[in-house]
Amino acid sequence: MSSPFSSLHVVDLSGSIAGNYCSRLFLDFGAQVTLAEPENGASVRHVPPFDKDRRSLAFHHLNTGKRVVDLPKSKAELADLVAGADVAIVPQGFKDEIAKLAGDRCVCVEVSAFGADGPYAGWQANEMVHQALSGMMSNNGEPGREPLYGVGNRASYAGGVAAYITAMVGLFTREDDGQGQKASVDVAETAAAMCFPYVLQYFYNGTNRRRGDQDIPAGQVLCEGTWVCIWIYPHRFAAMCKALGLSQLIDDPRFAQVADRVKNWAEMFDIIQDHVRDEDAEDVVSRLQEAQVISACAYRPSELLENPHLAARQYWDGPDAQGLPRLGAPFRLSRMPRSRVNEVTE
Amino acid sequence: MLPFENIRVVELTTAWAGPMAGRILAHFGADVTHIESPTRTNTWRTNKGAPSPVNYPDFDPGERRWDRVFLFNSQNVNKRSLAIDLKAEGGVETVRDLVLQSDVLICNFRPGMLRRLALDYESLSKHKPEIIVAEMPAFGLEGPHSSYAALGPTMEMAAGMSAAIAYHDGKPTVTGPSYLDPIGGFNAAAAIATALYHRRKTGLGQHIEVSQVEAAMQFIGPEILHAAVEGKDTKPDGNRVAHAAPHNAFPAQGEDEWVVIAAQTDAQWQALCAEMGQAELAGDPRFADVGSRKANEDALERIIADWTGAFDKHELAAKLQSAGVIAAPVNTPHDLAHSDYLRARGFYAEITHPVAGTHPHPGLPFHLERAPGDYRRSAPAFGADNAHLLGEVLGFDSERIDAMVRSRTIADAPNKEA
Numbered sequence: 197m198s199s200p201f202s203s204l205h206v207v208d209l210s211g212s213i214a215g216n217y218c219s220r221l222f223l224d225f226g227a228q229v230t231l232a233e234p235e236n237g238a239s240v241r242h243v244p245p246f247d248k249d250r251r252s253l254a255f256h257h258l259n260t261g262k263r264v265v266d267l268p269k270s271k272a273e274l275a276d277l278v279a280g281a282d283v284a285i286v287p288q289g290f291k292d293e294i295a296k297l298a299g300d301r302c303v304c305v306e307v308s309a310f311g312a313d314g315p316y317a318g319w320q321a322n323e324m325v326h327q328a329l330s331g332m333m334s335n336n337g338e339p340g341r342e343p344l345y346g347v348g349n350r351a352s353y354a355g356g357v358a359a360y361i362t363a364m365v366g367l368f369t370r371e372d373d374g375q376g377q378k379a380s381v382d383v384a385e386t387a388a389a390m391c392f393p394y395v396l397q398y399f400y401n402g403t404n405r406r407r408g409d410q411d412i413p414a415g416q417v418l419c420e421g422t423w424v425c426i427w428i429y430p431h432r433f434a435a436m437c438k439a440l441g442l443s444q445l446i447d448d449p450r451f452a453q454v455a456d457r458v459k460n461w462a463e464m465f466d467i468i469q470d471h472v473r474d475e476d477a478e479d480v481v482s483r484l485q486e487a488q489v490i491s492a493c494a495y496r497p498s499e500l501l502e503n504p505h506l507a508a509r510q511y512w513d514g515p516d517a518q519g520l521p522r523l524g525a526p527f528r529l530s531r532m533p534r535s536r537v538n539e540v541t542e
Numbered sequence: 543m544l545p546f547e548n549i550r551v552v553e554l555t556t557a558w559a560g561p562m563a564g565r566i567l568a569h570f571g572a573d574v575t576h577i578e579s580p581t582r583t584n585t586w587r588t589n590k591g592a593p594s595p596v597n598y599p600d601f602d603p604g605e606r607r608w609d610r611v612f613l614f615n616s617q618n619v620n621k622r623s624l625a626i627d628l629k630a631e632g633g634v635e636t637v638r639d640l641v642l643q644s645d646v647l648i649c650n651f652r653p654g655m656l657r658r659l660a661l662d663y664e665s666l667s668k669h670k671p672e673i674i675v676a677e678m679p680a681f682g683l684e685g686p687h688s689s690y691a692a693l694g695p696t697m698e699m700a701a702g703m704s705a706a707i708a709y710h711d712g713k714p715t716v717t718g719p720s721y722l723d724p725i726g727g728f729n730a731a732a733a734i735a736t737a738l739y740h741r742r743k744t745g746l747g748q749h750i751e752v753s754q755v756e757a758a759m760q761f762i763g764p765e766i767l768h769a770a771v772e773g774k775d776t777k778p779d780g781n782r783v784a785h786a787a788p789h790n791a792f793p794a795q796g797e798d799e800w801v802v803i804a805a806q807t808d809a810q811w812q813a814l815c816a817e818m819g820q821a822e823l824a825g826d827p828r829f830a831d832v833g834s835r836k837a838n839e840d841a842l843e844r845i846i847a848d849w850t851g852a853f854d855k856h857e858l859a860a861k862l863q864s865a866g867v868i869a870a871p872v873n874t875p876h877d878l879a880h881s882d883y884l885r886a887r888g889f890y891a892e893i894t895h896p897v898a899g900t901h902p903h904p905g906l907p908f909h910l911e912r913a914p915g916d917y918r919r920s921a922p923a924f925g926a927d928n929a930h931l932l933g934e935v936l937g938f939d940s941e942r943i944d945a946m947v948r949s950r951t952i953a954d955a956p957n958k959e960a
Contacts, residue, residue, distance in 0.1 A: 199740070200739065200740055200743035200744065201740075217760075221732065225736060243764075244764075244783075244784060244785050245764055245765060245767075245768035245776070245784075246768075247767075247768075247771045248771065252764075253763075253764040253767040253768050253771070254763075254764040256764075256767065257763035257764045257767060258763075310883065311887065313886065314882070314883050314886035314887065315882045315883050315886065316883050318863075319863045319870075320863065320866070320867075320868045321868070322786075322804055322806070322868055324781060324789065324791075324802045324804060324868075324870075325802060325804075325868060325869070325870040328791070328800075328801075328802045328870040328871065328872045328873065329870050329871070329873055329883075330873070330878075331873045331874065331875060331877070331878045332717065332718055332721065333791070333802075333872050333873075334800075334872050334873060334874050335717065335718055335719050336707075336715060336716075336717045336718070336719075337709070337715060338709070339798070340798075341709065342780065342781065342790060342791040342792070342793075342800060343791055343800055343872055344707055344708075344709070344715055344717070344780060344781060345781050345791075345802070346703070346707055346717050346721075347703055347706040347707050347762060347765060347778070348706075348761060348762040348764065348765050349761075350703075350721070350725075350761045350762070353760065353761040354724075354725065354728060354761070355907075357725075357728045357729060357732050358728065358907050358908060360732050361566065361728065361731055361732050361735055361908060362908045362909070362910060364732065364735035364736060364738075364739055365545050365546075365570055365735060365908065365910060365913055366910055366913065367739055368545055368546075368735065368738060368739050368742060369545045369910075369912065369913045371739075371742045371743075372543075375912070377910055377911050377912040377913065378910075378911045379908070379909055379910040379911065380909045381907055381908065381909065382887065382907060384883065385883075385884065385887050385889060385907040386907040388878060388881075388884055388889065388904070388907075389724070389889075389904065389905065389906050389907045390721070390724035390725070390728070391718070391878070391904075392718055392719060392720060393612060393613065393616035393617070393904060394875040395875045395878040395879050395904050396612040396615065396616045396901065396903060396904060397596065397597070397612040397875065398875040398876055398878075398879045399879060399901040399902050399903075400597075400598065400599040400600070400612050400898070400901060401595075401596065401598065401599060401600055401601050403596050403875070404874050404875050404876040405874070405875050406798060406874065407798075412695075412719070414695070416713050416714065423699070423704075423705060423713065423714050425695070425696055425699050425704075425714070427693065427696070481690075485689070485690045485691065488691065490691045490692065490693055490696060491696065492690070492692065492696035492697070492699045492700045493699065493700065494699035494700075494704045494705045494714035495699065495700060495701075495702045495705060496702065496705045496706070496769070496775040497702045497705075497706060497762065497765050497766045497768070497769035497775055498769035498770075498773070498774060498775045499702070500701075500702045500759065500766055500769075501766070501769065501770055504686060505681060505685045505686050505687040505688075506685075506756075508684075508685045508686055509682055509684060509685040509753075511756065520767055520770060520771070521767070521770055523759055523760055523763050523766065524756055524759075525756070526729055526732075526752075526756065526757045526760045527729055527730070527732070527733040527750060527751065527752040527753075527756075527757055528750070528751040528752075528753075529733060529736060529737060529740075529748055529749075529750055530663070530748045530749040530750070531737075531740060531744075531746060531748040532736065532737075532740060532748070
């Protein structure tokens with residue numbers, strides 16, 4: 197039997213990373229997705245990074261495989277485009293109009309940075325703004341230095357997943373009564389919802405959690421140029437020492453007790469660093485994991501492309517018509533295999 | 543009626559990612575039971591070591607600290623708790639009975655656990671073809687790293703994110719401090735919602751695999767493709783980016799208070815100069831366009847930092863936004879608690895927990911006109927629903943339940959230090 201998604205028609209008028217990622221997820225699992233693009237090009241085409249021909253890799257990642265049409269210039273054209281759509285992803289301010297044009301069965305999800313009302317209506321946003329407002333950024337980086345916002349546009353992608361969940365709930369509900377509905381998702385609220393729940397701690401006892409308030413029992417070392425992170429819980433210290441061939445540290449008075457290790461943490465990691473500098477990072481992690489010590493390579497994006505684990509999982513698709521790999525599915529459903537997309541959207 | 547009101551979910555989960563997936567389903571009405579172990583307590587219950595007072599209401603762990611901790615209580619709103627020892631006689635069988643009366647099983651323990659307990663999709667679907675089993679392994683169910691233990695921060699590293707976040711020449715940085723957990727939770731909820739829709743249409747369940755690392759890689763897909771195109775990685779440099787200058791956090795009035803400011807266009811830069819009262823900078827050739835501002839970014843940032851330090855971060859950000867400059871305060875938990883924006887969204891719900899008391903709780907960002915979620919109950923006390931689940935759902939008689947209590951197969955408190 198074909199996927200129930202194969203008869204779903206999704207129209208993406210959002211013009212945003214979050215909206216485009218929401219419709220990308222529908223595309224991944226077999227829906228027909230139409231992307232409406234203004235005559236002078238979608239704003240996402242200007243989102244970095246770019247390839248050597250100044251084409252946006254964000255646009256490529258989000259929209260390859262979608263059917264692209266011109267953004268309608270008249271209400272009649274817009275009505276034609278959205279007529280019969282099961283899901284419409286729309287920008288701020290268009291929810292009511294599009295829902296009306298699309299008909300009663302459409303689930304119409306408005307995706308925006310801050311929503312149409314509230315104190316931030318009219319504010320400009322980028323990734324750093326979302327991370328700052330959400331409370332996430334205040335946790336990142338070293339005390340005393342500027343907090344770090346992160347990388348890429350992760351808040352917007354999260355907003356896209358939130359919009360997708362919202363649309364799926366709307367479709368599920370439609371099965372009861374045949375009726376669609378209007379819905380909205382803010383990227384800013386999504387980012388706040390994904391922040392570590394320190395705000396509940398604040399409500400519990402007034403603690404205003406700041407960077408450096410808690411010692412995380414971890415450190416990083418370079419192994420042949422690749423960073424490896426090692427978590428040293430008290431009960432795994434001896435196991436870590438043995439796994440790394442540093443058994444002499446187990447009874448070393450500088451590190452023998454938890455309090456000593458905390459005090460001499462930097463010194464301990466200097467010793468570990470000297471010892472593993474020329475070792476293979478994957479091998480170090482493998483030995484530590486074998487000894488039930490949590491550790492991981494901090495891969496650079498380029499290292500993921502050659503990663504043996506991802507290769508063994510047949511993670512990568514492609515190369516596509518543009519010669520680029522396609523990232524694997526965000527999740528795997530046994531009865532809904534991910535669509536194969538080989539064409540380049542133009 | 544709530545959308546998932548007739549859906550029963552069982553969680554074999556711990557910490558954050560798995561419980562957040564269940565919390566989203568519960569928000570939309572699902573009857574979610576969190577299976578807990580009396581002998582190996584969920585880490586977010588904080589049952590080991592001396593209690594740290596900052597985790598509890600009014601700094602008081604009380605007699606049942608595991609019921610008073612903000613961590614567990616934040617992610618398990620609307621759920622039930624069945625505290626049952628899977629290693630005790632009848633433990634696994636009871637959970638299996640409950641799962642077979644349910645629609646969805648969520649697991650965020652390491653691969654292999656469900657199979658060992660005969661709770662894997664293959665085993666369950668023989669008895670119940672419509673069951674949905676969602677597993678959330680960090681690295682996937684197969685592959686050379688599939689058995690690796692992980693935490694949110696190590697998954698962020700494995701996903702290629704942390705190495706792209708660093709001070710100039712610094713070490714990889716983790717964020718959030720556990721951003722990958724909610725990313726995993728949201729993706730699992732998305733996958734389960736998809737499978738529920740599929741089941742509604744076909745009557746069939748399915749198996750879901752959410753490799754949390756792979757789900758997160760999508761969030762930096764363009765950056766990964768860029769590395770493929772360039773054959774190398776972009777070197778991180780704090781908050782600085784190639785396409786905007788300034789683009790950083792600057793000190794504001796107060797201890798460790800910051801405001802972010804960005805100019806992606808020359809117009810935004812000129813507006814910033816005007817707000818700083820230094821209109822002449824707009825004509826300074828060192829800062830004429832993004833390229834020249836990038837080349838002179840140290841000098842540029844010094845000028846801005848000398849100016850921002852005297853201002854309240856909220857007032858300054860609002861003033862700059864009014865002038866067309868991208869800016870925002872770097873919010874702390876205190877700021878989030880007093881956020882007019884989040885209150886305008888109805889983000890906080892006042893919930894009374896029988897042991898922890900009444901507090902506003904952070905919410906979820908989904909707003910459907912006809913299918914709103916709701917807050918029906920607080921996070922459960924440990925084992926609070928043992929009697930309901932065993933008696934009313936599974937139909938065990940009181941004698942059988944009492945025997946399970948006596949043998950500590952079920953419990954209403956975790957073992958000490960477990």
